[in-house]
Structures are given as structure tokens and as C-alpha cells.
Amino acid sequence: MLLSMSSTSFAELVMDTSKGTGQATLNWSSEDVSQLLNGDASAEEVSPQGSTKVTTSVRSSNAGVTHSAPKTVQVLNNSNYGNQPSINARAALVMDGQTGEVLYSKNSNTAFPIASLTKLMTAVVIADARLNMSEKITLQQTDFSCSGCKSSSSTLRAGDSMNRAEALLFALMKSENPAASALARTFPGGRAAFISAMNAKAKALGMHSTHYLESTGLHPGNVSSARDLGILVNTASQYGLIRQFSTTPSYDFNLGYRVLKSNNTNALVRNGGWNINISKTGYINEAGRCVAMHTTLNNRPAVVVLLGADSSAARTNDATRLMTWVSQLPKRI
Numbered sequence: 001m002l003l004s005m006s007s008t009s010f011a012e013l014v015m016d017t018s019k020g021t022g023q024a025t026l027n028w029s030s031e032d033v034s035q036l037l038n039g040d041a042s043a044e045e046v047s048p049q050g051s052t053k054v055t056t057s058v059r060s061s062n063a064g065v066t067h068s069a070p071k072t073v074q075v076l077n078n079s080n081y082g083n084q085p086s087i088n089a090r091a092a093l094v095m096d097g098q099t100g101e102v103l104y105s106k107n108s109n110t111a112f113p114i115a116s117l118t119k120l121m122t123a124v125v126i127a128d129a130r131l132n133m134s135e136k137i138t139l140q141q142t143d144f145s146c147s148g149c150k151s152s153s154s155t156l157r158a159g160d161s162m163n164r165a166e167a168l169l170f171a172l173m174k175s176e177n178p179a180a181s182a183l184a185r186t187f188p189g190g191r192a193a194f195i196s197a198m199n200a201k202a203k204a205l206g207m208h209s210t211h212y213l214e215s216t217g218l219h220p221g222n223v224s225s226a227r228d229l230g231i232l233v234n235t236a237s238q239y240g241l242i243r244q245f246s247t248t249p250s251y252d253f254n255l256g257y258r259v260l261k262s263n264n265t266n267a268l269v270r271n272g273g274w275n276i277n278i279s280k281t282g283y284i285n286e287a288g289r290c291v292a293m294h295t296t297l298n299n300r301p302a303v304v305v306l307l308g309a310d311s312s313a314a315r316t317n318d319a320t321r322l323m324t325w326v327s328q329l330p331k332r333i
Contacts, residue, residue: 096300
């Protein structure tokens with residue numbers, strides 16, 4: 001039997017302009033947050049208003065439609081599948097999301113810079129903290145740069161205000177670095193406490209090749225392996241909040257005095273065609289083009305991680321080849 005969340009209760013998340021201010025906000029009740037953070041969702045999860053996404057498949061632990069991620073997955077390096085595709089990326093992992101079996105591996109135990117794949121851990125830490133998602137956050141100039149970080153462009157500006165839910169949606173869907181930075185700054189104890197929580201979570205999950213220096217991914221010292229990121233993606237797939245926000249194809253952010261029409265950074269999410277449950281892309285020069293996804297292929301939950309592709313097109317082509325290949329593997333009984 002499916003765990004249910006009524007469309008009415010979930011709709012508390014969507015845009016509310018009832019106050020006549022013209023500024024839309026994401027409203028959350030404590031019950032909504034609890035259900036989302038626990039990964040409980042009905043067969044029709046409503047995306048934020050302005051998104052082109054209407055439904056998403058059930059991934060509840062009691063759902064019979066698709067498999068849920070177990071609380072912990074041991075990565076089993078025993079891939080024996082032939083005719084594996086050749087890929088461009090420096091490192092890759094495809095893992096069965098239910099059993100932990102490695103289906104494809106390339107340099108999967110080597111640590112590399114991971115760019116904005118960092119934001120998946122940022123989201124997990126925010127979700128675990130159960131903070132007030134309606135609390136207003138105003139971007140400061142310090143959110144637009146950090147020591148040792150790469151420069152990046154942004155459509156956001158210092159002084160822009162949004163609630164915590166919108167900041168997280170900005171960070172996951174559009175990969176906005178100031179939003180991810182502000183999430184760390186406004187965490188209880190500030191940035192230092194947030195980075196400590198990120199590294200503590202990585203250690204608790206058994207991500208032994210992973211280290212975080214900040215919350216955006218702009219610092220090349222944020223490193224991880226494809227193997228570790230497979231664990232993180234599988235963990236993130238347990239959070240309805242992260243599933244929903246990371247796979248929202250598009251969203252119009254109304255900041256009151258301007259509207260930012262925004263699209264997901266992953267072309268595979270924007271274009272549809274694949275059942276993608278978790279998505280995050282990343283890029284800085286040191287990391288190359290990266291992507292981490294949880295998807296369902298031929299009724300098999302699968303984690304796909306690519307690090308260091310030469311271009312966005314190469315990254316998309318690598319992911320498509322790997323997912324097509326996994327879709328054709330024989331099913332386990």
C-alpha cells in the first residue's frame with residue numbers, strides 16, 4: 001500500500017500570491033516538511049508552481065511501483081558485465097541502487113574535484129537539520145565569493161531575498177552558488193558549523209575519499225570519488241525534498257521586483273525521456289563536466305555518476321550511453 005500525501009497538503013509548497021503583494025513564496029507547514037524530508041510522497045508529487053513538471057514516480061519505502069533506496073548501501077565492486085560502453089569522462093560509476101552492485105566502473109575509487117555535485121551534500125545537511133523552510137534569507141555580498149574559490153556568474157544579486165526553500169531550489173535546480181553559500185551562512189553556527197556537518201555526514205556514510213571546504217563546489221578542494229558520490233546519490237534519493245527540487249525542469253522565481261526564469265542545468269531532466277529521480281550537474285575547470293543521478297532503468301533503481309567529461313555534450317552522451325546500456329541488461333530474479 002502506498003504511503004500517501006494528499007495533493008492538498010503537498011500543494012502548501014507551491015506558490016502563494018494570496019496576500020496580493022505580487023511576490024510568490026514557497027509555503028511550508030511542519031507536516032509538509034516532515035513528509036518531504038522523510039521521503040514520503042504520493043504518486044503525484046506536485047512541483048512548485050511555474051515548473052513544467054507535474055508528476056514524479058513513487059519512491060516511498062512501501063511503494064510497489066519502484067524500489068526505494070535502503071538506508072545504507074554497501075558498494076560491491078564485482079562488475080562482470082561485458083560489452084560495456086566507452087565513455088569520455090575521467091571517472092564513472094553505475095550502481096544498482098537497491099543492491100549496491102557495481103554495473104560499470106571507471107576510476108571510481110579515485111578522488112577528483114566535484115564542483116557543484118557538492119550541492120547534493122549541502123541539500124542533505126539542510127534536510128537533516130529540519131530548519132524553518134519559510135524563513136527569509138537575504139543574500140549578502142559574502143555569498144558571492146569565498147577564499148580559494150573560482151569566480152562564477154549568477155543572475156542573483158546581493159540584497160535579493162527568498163525563503164530557505166527557494167534558496168535550496170535555486171541551488172539544486174539552477175545550481176546558483178550564492179544560494180548554496182547563503183544556506184551555509186544561515187545554518188545554526190554559521191559556515192564553519194555547516195562545513196563540519198557536511199564532512200561528518202560524509203564520514204558517517206562511509207565516503208572515505210570525500211572532503212568539503214565549502215558548500216557550493218566552487219573550491220577545487222571539494223573532492224570525492226565516483227564511488228563515494230554513488231553512496232551520496234543513493235542517500236539523497238531518500239529525501240522527497242531533494243528528489244523534487246533537483247528534478248524540477250523549470251521555475252519562475254518571483255523576487256518581487258523581477259522574475260528569474262530558470263531552467264534545470266541537466267539537459268536530460270529538461271528534455272524528459274528518462275525517469276530521473278535525483279539530478280545534479282557540476283563544472284569548474286579542475287573538475288570538468290560532472291553529473292550525478294538516481295534513475296530507474298528497466299525497473300532497476302540505478303545510480304549514475306560521471307566526473308571530468310570534456311564538455312556538456314560529452315557528459316550528456318556518456319550518461320545516455322550508460323543508461324541505454326543498463327536498460328538492456330538482463331533483469332535479476
